[in-house]
Amino acid sequence: MTLFSLYVHVPFCVSKCGYCSFYSRPYDDASAEIWLDGASREAGRLAGIWGGKIPLRTIYIGGGTPSVLPVSIWKRLVHVLDEAFDFSGMIEFTAEANPCSLAEGHLSLWRDFFVTRVTRVSLGVQSLNDNELAWLGRRHDSKTALTAIEKTVSFGFDVSADLMFGLPPQTLPSWRNSLRSVVSAGVGHVSTYQLTLEPGTPLGRGNPVLPDGYPFYRFAQWYLERKGLAQYEIASFARPGKECRHNLAYWRQENVVALGPSAWGYIGGFRSRSAATLEEYSAALAEDRFPIVEGERLEGRSRGVEAAILALRTRQGIDAASFAARFGGRLTEDVLAALKKIPPHLVRFGNENVSLTPAGMRVGNAIWGELLELWPKT
16 A cells, blocks of 8 residues: 655744745734645545545654644644544654744643654754854744753653754854754754755845854764764764654655645655745635646656665665666666766765765765766756
8 A cells, every 4th residue: 555745834933033945924823724724625635636535654744833833723733634644554743843832732732642643853953052043043042942852852752853053153062062962862863954045034135154064064974973873864863763754755755745835745756836825825725726836747767867866865875776676777877877986985885775975975965966967858
């Protein structure tokens, strides 16, 4: 039986962070009702096409800030999902949260859902240095973040912490302290992201000079491995068995159903994005239309090249036999030939797999750029 992953986009925050380019808006009860009604309509249409409840392997509720939703809305959201999706084969349910809006009521509800319980909580910590948090415009301080981690761990959830590097006020000692502190607090998964500023964001308009992120990323690779968190994909480290299965679905080109405004989905080679705003999203569904506004279908060689690039984001890399079975021997030979031109300290050729070394992960964009040369010419 085909199992799907589900991504639900919650488009609400307490306030917009200066670096964020994802779609979100301030939370209010009326907008939440509009969003929930749209999600219910969209989920119902999807189940109707499937011919019944859609079987799920993973759920990821992200945003925005899902923890700004009141407990009452969370209860109704899960009932909406239960009407359209089958949870019986599900292995992972992740909810994103920010330290300043996460309440004990959320944790109690997520643990005790009678339909299906949340298994992972992904916390947007970003830093455990108060000067860095202030520069980012985050609404929490380091003490609030650590308290949120410890409380979430105490409820029995698998906990992931997002951390950001390459901030102007950041130093290697402060970066080490953030890494050390989240690990000591009990997280089993850490995602590290280099700060990038889109031109339209408030911080981006200020055009600050950002430090070189390379030494911070390299230190994270060295430090987290020593602490028992293996790098299993380009940005994430986890203890054995604590990898995010939902994220791996993207890197393996598995089917991901999208729900909510500005949500991206991927089904059978077709990648799509829903309407960018809550107004456009709800208007489309009120007219009994799917809210998809952008999409592309990948087939043949283009789908194979993308599959190779995505696989190289992971520690496992490309399984040559499986890749050849999906995309043919010719493309497999072309991919392997391109990777053999890369300096050998960056790429590891095993008996069955080819993957990036830790040094290769640090220059992954350049390596993937080489594979893009294999994209079919139009």
